[in-house]
Amino acid sequence: MSGAASYSLRRRLVWLLTGAVATIWLLSVLVVYQRAHHEADELLDAQLTQVADTLLAIVAGGEVDHFVQELHEHIRHDPVPIAFEIWHAKDGKAQRLMTSSGHTEFETGVTTGFSEHPHQGARWRFYAVQDIDAEYRVVVGQAHAARERLAREIGLSLLLPPALALPLMALVVWWGVGRSLRPVDGVARQVGMLDAQALTPLDESAQLPSEIAPLRAALNALIRRVTTAFENERHFAADAAHELRTPLAALKVQAQVALRAQTADSQRHALMQVIAGVERMTHLVEQLLTLARVDPANPGSAPALLDPADVIAAVCADLLPHAQRQAQSLVVEAAPGCVVLVTESWLRIALRNLVDNAQRYAGEGARIEVRLARNGSDCILTVADDGPGVAPALRSQLSARFVRGEVEAEGCGLGLSIVARIAALSHAQLELGDGLPRADGGHGFSVTLRFSAATSQV
Amino acid sequence: MRILLVEDDRMLGDGLQAGLTQAGYAVDWLRDGEAAVAALSTESFAAVVLDLGLPKRDGLSVLQWLRGRHDATPVLILTARDQLEDKVRGLDLGADDYVLKPFDLDEIAARLRALVRRAHGRPEPLLTLGEIELNPAARSVTRAGLSVELTPREFDLLHLLLQNADRVLTRRTLEEQLYTWNDAVDSNALEVHIHHLRKKLGNELIRTVRGVGYMASASAQA
Numbered sequence: 001m002s003g004a005a006s007y008s009l010r011r012r013l014v015w016l017l018t019g020a021v022a023t024i025w026l027l028s029v030l031v032v033y034q035r036a037h038h039e040a041d042e043l044l045d046a047q048l049t050q051v052a053d054t055l056l057a058i059v060a061g062g063e064v065d066h067f068v069q070e071l072h073e074h075i076r077h078d079p080v081p082i083a084f085e086i087w088h089a090k091d092g093k094a095q096r097l098m099t100s101s102g103h104t105e106f107e108t109g110v111t112t113g114f115s116e117h118p119h120q121g122a123r124w125r126f127y128a129v130q131d132i133d134a135e136y137r138v139v140v141g142q143a144h145a146a147r148e149r150l151a152r153e154i155g156l157s158l159l160l161p162p163a164l165a166l167p168l169m170a171l172v173v174w175w176g177v178g179r180s181l182r183p184v185d186g187v188a189r190q191v192g193m194l195d196a197q198a199l200t201p202l203d204e205s206a207q208l209p210s211e212i213a214p215l216r217a218a219l220n221a222l223i224r225r226v227t228t229a230f231e232n233e234r235h236f237a238a239d240a241a242h243e244l245r246t247p248l249a250a251l252k253v254q255a256q257v258a259l260r261a262q263t264a265d266s267q268r269h270a271l272m273q274v275i276a277g278v279e280r281m282t283h284l285v286e287q288l289l290t291l292a293r294v295d296p297a298n299p300g301s302a303p304a305l306l307d308p309a310d311v312i313a314a315v316c317a318d319l320l321p322h323a324q325r326q327a328q329s330l331v332v333e334a335a336p337g338c339v340v341l342v343t344e345s346w347l348r349i350a351l352r353n354l355v356d357n358a359q360r361y362a363g364e365g366a367r368i369e370v371r372l373a374r375n376g377s378d379c380i381l382t383v384a385d386d387g388p389g390v391a392p393a394l395r396s397q398l399s400a401r402f403v404r405g406e407v408e409a410e411g412c413g414l415g416l417s418i419v420a421r422i423a424a425l426s427h428a429q430l431e432l433g434d435g436l437p438r439a440d441g442g443h444g445f446s447v448t449l450r451f452s453a454a455t456s457q458v
Numbered sequence: 459m460r461i462l463l464v465e466d467d468r469m470l471g472d473g474l475q476a477g478l479t480q481a482g483y484a485v486d487w488l489r490d491g492e493a494a495v496a497a498l499s500t501e502s503f504a505a506v507v508l509d510l511g512l513p514k515r516d517g518l519s520v521l522q523w524l525r526g527r528h529d530a531t532p533v534l535i536l537t538a539r540d541q542l543e544d545k546v547r548g549l550d551l552g553a554d555d556y557v558l559k560p561f562d563l564d565e566i567a568a569r570l571r572a573l574v575r576r577a578h579g580r581p582e583p584l585l586t587l588g589e590i591e592l593n594p595a596a597r598s599v600t601r602a603g604l605s606v607e608l609t610p611r612e613f614d615l616l617h618l619l620l621q622n623a624d625r626v627l628t629r630r631t632l633e634e635q636l637y638t639w640n641d642a643v644d645s646n647a648l649e650v651h652i653h654h655l656r657k658k659l660g661n662e663l664i665r666t667v668r669g670v671g672y673m674a675s676a677s678a679q680a
């Protein structure tokens with residue numbers, strides 16, 4: 001509710017709705033006013049014609065005085081008074097026979113039909129008519145201002161109700177919007193009460209309007225994601241600490257065995273185990289650090305366009321001596337022309353872990369193939385071996401942290417977790433499948449990373 | 459005393475086997491839960507040292523299975539989990555003791571001795587029969603207060619016989635409890651050990667029950 005950029009939805013809605021309604025009303029009133037004006041004009045004109053015709057009929061019929069006076073009384077009390085003059089032409093000379101009382105003489109030369117002329121310093125509308133013999137002539141007139149006043153009165157009477165209704169409407173909108181937005185306050189209060197240490201989703205059983213329900217659903221989805229990530233991290237720390245306990249126990253026990261050994265051979269064996277144990281813990285700690293470092297927030301994690309073939313060559317060159325010590329053959333088949341958008345250090349880590357896993361778990365004398373191929377819009381990086389393989393049921397668990405395959409090999413169970421994390425962060429698909437065929441008809445294990453190829457060629 | 463060690467970690471298992479062997483136990487080491495169940499269903503052990511995180515079948519499941527068939531073999535659980543609920547769960551499922559990694563070899567050995575002793579219903583640590591006194595913790599034996607030197611195998615045999623005093627133990631039972639699968643056992647090795655024990659502790663202590671086995675009893679002593 002603070003800051004220059006904040007505004008009230010309620011106030012904005014009230015202004016918007018009231019403004020829009022007022023504008024529309026005003027426009028329609030304008031149209032109605034004009035139509036009313038026009039109608040009033042026509043009505044008054046018809047009245048003029050009717051009065052003139054009646055007068056003419058009366059004077060032409062010879063019954064002048066009595067009726068004229070009566071009519072005169074009648075039209076004098078109209079909202080817009082009508083004045084008249086009756087002319088009589090005799091021997092080619094026209095003279096005023098009669099005029100309505102209380103008015104000065106009309107200007108001469110009013111043409112037959114409707115016309116407007118100044119009279120008594122104001123504008124008047126006249127209507128003149130004469131009989132067939134042009135013996136009698138009747139001129140009737142009304143002050144323009146009086147006509148206008150009438151039209152305006154009609155128009156104003158149309159304007160008044162909406163003018164009174166507008167503030168009332170604004171009040172209703174203000175109340176209605178406030179009432180409709182109350183659930184937002186409710187959600188805000190619920191969010192405000194959330195505990196950062198123990199995020200719980202908002203209660204979804206309470207009814208919310210369809211405009212606000214998506215907000216709550218999105219908030220809950222976010223809360224769940226954050227909670228899962230938080231739990232993951234917490235479990236990870238606990239898991240990592242527990243993972244350290246077993247090698248620590250092994251170190252302690254082997255050291256104690258070495259202390260008490262009664263033969264040089266058994267002492268030597270135990271001490272060798274101690275050294276191997278330290279190496280194993282070093283590997284675990286390194287893998288933990290690697291997992292922690294694969295983070296988009298870390299510097300140097302910006303992806304770049306690169307050909308994985310270069311990374312494959314570098315990593316395999318590093319690991320080749322190790323393969324040779326284990327009599328494993330490490331074969332690289334990298335088709336050129338595959339360019340992907342990836343963080344180079346991550347790709348290196350992923351590939352290193354995959355080849356290292358194959359070397360650890362496929363056993364001595366195994367064949368390990370690293371292949372890079374292009375398939376349509378995908379660049380496919382596969383590391384396959386002809387080792388004992390992994391049962392399909394177990395594959396889905398393998399990328400979880402601290403899960404190892406059921407084989408006689410030492411590993412800390414983090415390699416595939418690291419690869420899975422890199423794949424997720426690099427928008428690559430990770431697929432675990434059958435590897436190379438073995439002599440006994442079975443298959444080894446393979447891990448595939450499917451990147452979408454970058455469109456531009458480098 | 460024959461112990462079944464179930465631990466999937468190669469280095470820890472290797473160390474425990476070596477260390478417990480040094481402490482005088484005959485240790486058989488298995489690396490997964492299925493194998494442990496198979497071994498426990500056919501053979502008897504003085505105690506089981508059971509890791510919880512095992513491949514194929516986890517430790518708690520093995521424990522549950524064992525108690526489900528009313529097997530009272532003492533079980534010592536090894537675990538990396540220090541959460542209270544893990545401990546409670548393990549003990550509720552029938553574990554007799556619970557050791558958190560990393561642990562001390564001496565502690566494991568001492569706890570195993572206590573478990574075996576309690577399993578035989580004896581609160582005191584010393585085994586006595588007549589003028590023979592055996593201290594399992596110190597692995598020492600005295601006869602009428604005088605120390606007697608025994609080989610580890612002789613000590614284990616005497617230990618077994620004293621634990622089951624006044625009961626006949628068959629050859630097969632004795633061999634099962636004394637030797638691991640890795641020990642090459644001569645057909646007359648047991649007789650040789652019995653012979654040596656009689657020489658050191660007196661002929662009357664151990665009686666041969668023809669066609670059945672052996673029995674230690676005080677009344678047999680003259």
